[in-house]
Amino acid sequence: MTALLGCDFTSAPSRRKPITLAVGHADRGRVVLDRMERFESLDAWAERLKAPGAWVGGFDLPFGLPRELVVALGWPTGWRACMTHCASLSRDDIRAAFAAFCDARPVGGKFAHRATDGPAGSSPSMKWVNPPVAFMLHAGVPRLIDSGATLPGLHDGDPARIALEAYPGLLARSVLGNTSYKSDDRARQTPERLIARKTLINALEGGQTPLLQGSGLRLKLTHPQRDGLADDASGDALDAVLCLLQAAWAQHQHETGHPLYGLPAFDPLEGWIVTA
Numbered sequence: 001m002t003a004l005l006g007c008d009f010t011s012a013p014s015r016r017k018p019i020t021l022a023v024g025h026a027d028r029g030r031v032v033l034d035r036m037e038r039f040e041s042l043d044a045w046a047e048r049l050k051a052p053g054a055w056v057g058g059f060d061l062p063f064g065l066p067r068e069l070v071v072a073l074g075w076p077t078g079w080r081a082c083m084t085h086c087a088s089l090s091r092d093d094i095r096a097a098f099a100a101f102c103d104a105r106p107v108g109g110k111f112a113h114r115a116t117d118g119p120a121g122s123s124p125s126m127k128w129v130n131p132p133v134a135f136m137l138h139a140g141v142p143r144l145i146d147s148g149a150t151l152p153g154l155h156d157g158d159p160a161r162i163a164l165e166a167y168p169g170l171l172a173r174s175v176l177g178n179t180s181y182k183s184d185d186r187a188r189q190t191p192e193r194l195i196a197r198k199t200l201i202n203a204l205e206g207g208q209t210p211l212l213q214g215s216g217l218r219l220k221l222t223h224p225q226r227d228g229l230a231d232d233a234s235g236d237a238l239d240a241v242l243c244l245l246q247a248a249w250a251q252h253q254h255e256t257g258h259p260l261y262g263l264p265a266f267d268p269l270e271g272w273i274v275t276a
Contacts, residue, residue, distance in 0.1 A: 171242045
């Protein structure tokens with residue numbers, strides 16, 4: 001059986017904020033959450049990805065950079081060569097290069113965007129702060145390549161292990177609009193955000209998620225799992241489950257004949273966010 005993975009990623013995992021992995025499987029239209037796994041280091045997460053077994057995973061980190069940025073910096077425009085070059089740089093090097101690009105541009109248009117950012121509502125993958133998604137790419141993509149996984153439309157690896165760029169905010173907003181449901185700041189972990197998490201969980205269990213309509217997918221939880229997702233005020237566990245559902249949608253697309261796990265035609269340098 002092909003496992004489903006959903007990964008809430010951080011480029012600097014620790015005991016306080018580990019990488020969170022939701023592991024599940026599909027069963028007659030239900031997405032069953034089997035367990036949560038947590039990794040306090042990038043190396044531990046990377047070793048987990050190399051473990052044998054078939055899976056389709058949604059990973060909350062960017063898989064590519066804007067073509068406009070790559071061309072302006074004179075970096076390789078082939079995806080694999082670009083990722084190899086990026087991985088060879090330090091975070092300080094990346095910050096300096098990206099900041100220089102932004103400094104030369106007018107106010108209101110500092111960042112370059114990928115084509116997927118618009119429909120997904122995602123942050124530019126070149127941002128190095130709030131959130132530092134550029135560092136997430138720098139930490140995560142080379143390890144995904146090293147794991148041997150296939151990144152559809154970008155990199156051919158093991159056809160039994162499929163890694164897709166996911167974005168939990170896209171699925172959450174399809175239910176909650178702009179209502180916030182999480183915060184790492186304890187002072188902002190309010191009753192209103194708890195209510196929003198419960199509303200979102202109920203919608204996922206009831207199949208009331210506009211992005212997933214047509215697939216018939218519903219989340220299946222135990223009572224302790226439901227309570228655990230609601231009680232995690234950081235939203236990390238819930239975000240991993242949202243990525244799990246995006247992976248399940250992609251698997252469903254593949255099983256019903258879509259050659260690219262539901263991804264449209266996209267720029268093979270930039271990548272695309274699944275369900276966008």
